[in-house]
Amino acid sequence: MTDKVSAPIAKKIPHSMTHHGHTRIDNYYWMRDDNRQDAQVIAHLKQENEFTEHHMSAHQSLQDALFEELKGRIVKDDSSVPVKDGAYWYVSDVQGDDEYASHFRATDEQLSDKTLLLNVNELARDYGYYDIGEINISPNDNILAYSEDIDGRRIYSIRFKDLTNNQYLTDVLENTEGQLVWANDNKTVFYVKKDSQTLLGYQVYRHLLGTPQSDDILVYEEQDRQFYMELGKSRDESEIYIHLAATETSDVMVLDANEPQGEFKRLFPRTEGHEFGIDKHAGSYYILSNHQAKNFRLLKASEATIGDISKWQELIAHREHILIEGLELFDSHFVITERELGQIRFVVHNYDGESYHLSFDDECFYAGVGYNPESSASTVRIHYSSLTTPSSVYDCDLKTGRKILRKQQQVLGGFDASNYASKRLFVTARDGAQVPVSLVYHKEKFHKDGTNPLLQYGYGAYGITIDPSFSSATLSLLDRGFVYAIAHIRGSEMLGRPWYEQGKKAHKQNTFNDFVDVTKSLVEQGYADKNKVFASGGSAGGLLMGAIVNQAPQLYLGVGCHVPFLDVLTTMLDESIPLTTNEYDEWGNPNDKTAYQTILNYSPYDNLRQQDYPHILVTTGLYDSQVQYWEPMKWVAKLREVKTDDNLLLFKTDMDAGHGGASGRFKSLQDKALEMTFFIGLLSSK
Missing domain, CATH: 2.40.128 (Lipocalin)
Known part of the structure; x- marks a missing residue:
């Protein structure tokens, strides 16, 4: 029987860390392997996978049925709406059981002379994971550039294809962010190179087609490691941009797209706390700026005035309750x-x-x-x-x-939108804040009497707003009587910039409180059975899951915790880990004692303790570059050690994938089917 199978128990090797006079002992620090080759680490992850597979085998028929259900709603032969760009119309389509799209172009919207550009299925054939980062065609429409990631680490190689003869160029650009911009000469491209340790894009190189990458010229290097970097081109295609963005500060470097051998120059001075987006059209710059405008305003400048913010013309003023x-x-x-x-x-x-x-x-x-x-x-x-x-x-x-x-x-499978209803409501949090919540349910399966199971989703970080959009996968839960809720908690920008600021750094606890308070309110209002509440979140939403199971474990029957950011304090103290320095303005810099204590107070790994926890399913990818695999691995090992219940704790690692999970339109459904099976299986065992 499955209940007689023992969970994998990890060895303990004490590792001491002292900061600001405070010492922590991490018994599972040894699980970190930057090269992902340590035999003991790989063996333990495989044991966890086997343990998960064994426990889920009792519900294999349900999982298989759910997978077929999810897959059965997807149209096998499908295509995008054609879009015109220059002399051509571009379209992508998928056929049959293909996991990936093929990309085409034609000279008319009816696609009468449709020509194949890339068949991604062929490109992906030899890889367990494959992702196309970007497809970018030269201004004269003759050369196609595309970037590919073959292990989920988001380290892209850029390749080039001559569309006049369908032959690949010898040029290959390695270790890039996956993005490039063409100069207007059709032979010069700019790309961002990554730091091999932190995986931070910090250098911009110029490449001339037909030359080796070793000859490429470094044209800009960002010294401040708090900035992310991406490239862009103005709407009028006259300028190439290096966009730089820290959590609370923006910057931009500019180059004449007709003079690729020139130098990038700062368009206007970098100012700490100034966030903006910029574009240029018809000789004028248009700037969305938070200068004296928390929720942003729109300004306009000429080439003569762009360097002086005091001379910018306001087109749309700041409004207190409207975010641009x-x-x-x-x-x-x-x-x-x-x-x-x-x-x-x-x-x-x-x-x-x-x-x-x-x-x-x-x-x-x-x-x-x-x-x-x-x-x-x-x-x-x-x-x-x-x-x-x-x-x-x-x-x-x-x-x-x-x-x-x-x-x-x-949507195949008999979907009828009239069978479902959605609702938007506000929940009063413990400090009086009004938290928006989006709900959806099957009209005939839902009864507002506290008998329905509830799945509540949340994220709450980086100002990212999870809007209520359609998911054909969610139908499998709604059809089984679930209510699905998105809690638009603080840390997003759902209610404007202040809503984000009230959910980060010193105010991060608001994010967790909001989620818990929404759960309590939905139960009190009769939207859910208090004994049938589930929660799910990924990445920063996985941190959210880790926090709520520490702070309010009694509220949840089961929790899905995906690619979760759980070891916040240790990660934010280690500048060698990808993304750490970029995110001081999100979580706080724990080299500061006050910020250290704030993070310590909620960091899921540091706050595990002896108590009962819900049933928990944890998933990650071995090659995750955003949240390293060892964070959930350590958390699961420590949680097994301290929890006082017999509830399920399952941990699955995709040994081929990264932060985004499995690639491909059907393969990725396996993860959704796994979580749904986990939740539904818990209901059937009650």
Whole structure:
């Protein structure tokens, strides 16, 4: 029987760490292996996988059925809506059981002369994991560049294909961020190289096609390791940008795209605390800036005034309760993405000062500006979905606002949107804050009498907002009577910039309190049976899961904890670990005593203690570069040591993947089926 199988017990080797006069003993520090080759580490991970597989084998038929259910909702033969970029229309499609898309182009929207550019299935054939980072075609449409990651570490190689003869160039750029920008001469590209230890992109190189990478020229190196780096090109394609972003500060370097041998120069002075986004069109710069504007405002500058912020012209003023999230420039109009009371809207402006709103009807929804490469376009492409509306692509007329539905995701398996209902409500947290919550359920399966199981999801970090969008996978839970809830807790920007700031650094505990208070309220309001509550989160949301099971374990029957950031204090004290220095402004720098104590108070690994914990499923990827595999590995080992219950603690490591989990459109469904089986299995055993 499964209950007689012993869990893997890890050896203990005490490792002492002292900071600010405080000493911690980490018995599982030995599990860290940067090379991922240590025989004892690999053996232990495999034992954990076998233990998980053994326990889940009792529900294998359910897991297989769920996988087929998830897979059965996906249209096997599908294609994207064509998009025009220059002389061509581009489209991607998938066929049959293919895991990956193929990419094509044609000279007309009807795709009458569709030509294959890349078959990703062929590229991925020999790898357990494969990801295309970016596809970027030269300005003259002749050379295709693409980046590939073959182990999930997000270290990309860039390759080039001559589309005039369908032959690959000999050029290969290794150890990159996966992004490149073409100069306007069609033979010079710029790319970001990674630090081999921290995996931080910190150097920009110039490469001339036909030359070896060893001859590439370093054109910029960022000395401050708190900054992330990415490349861009202005809307009018006249300038190449190096965008630099720390958690609370932005910067940009600029180069004339027609003079690739020139030098990148700072567009205006770097100022600590100044965050902005910038683009250029028709000779003017447009800047979304938080200068004297916590929720951002839109400003305009000329080439003569861009260097002096005091001379920038305000186009849209700061508003206390409206967050400006994005800007898309067109020849005739520009489109602003705003968020008010947590809900997205688009405001279309012409350059004469007139504007109107693009609105949607659902109570809980997601909408975002899609790929709009042509500034001369008369429509803006928008992606839309809600908790009950499958993903939809609209082209919206910029002059009239008329929306044309170009495509809606087809959901197989008898899906009928009218069977489901969504709801948006606010929960009062313990300090009086009003926390938004998005709910969805099956109308016939839900009864507001405290009898339904609930799965509550949360993230709550980096200002990232988890909007209520459609998931065909979630239907498998809704059809079995689950209520699904997204708690829009502090740490996101759901309610504007202050909502984010109230959930980070010294205020991080608010994130955990909000999630717990939402759970309690949903139970009290009859949305869930108090004995059938589940929670799930990944990455920083995995930290959230680690915190709530320490602080309120009695509330949850089962928890899904995925690629979780659990050993916060040790990681943030180690500058050799990828992303650490970039995130001091998110979590705090524990080299400061006050920040050290704040993190120590909630760090999931440091706060494990002798008590009962819920049933927990933990997943990670061996090659995760965002949250190293040893964080959940250590946490599971320590939790096995201290927990006082007989509840399941299962740990699965994908030995081929990284932070994003398995690649491919079907293979990735296995992870979803595993978690659902874990939750449903717990209900069946009650």
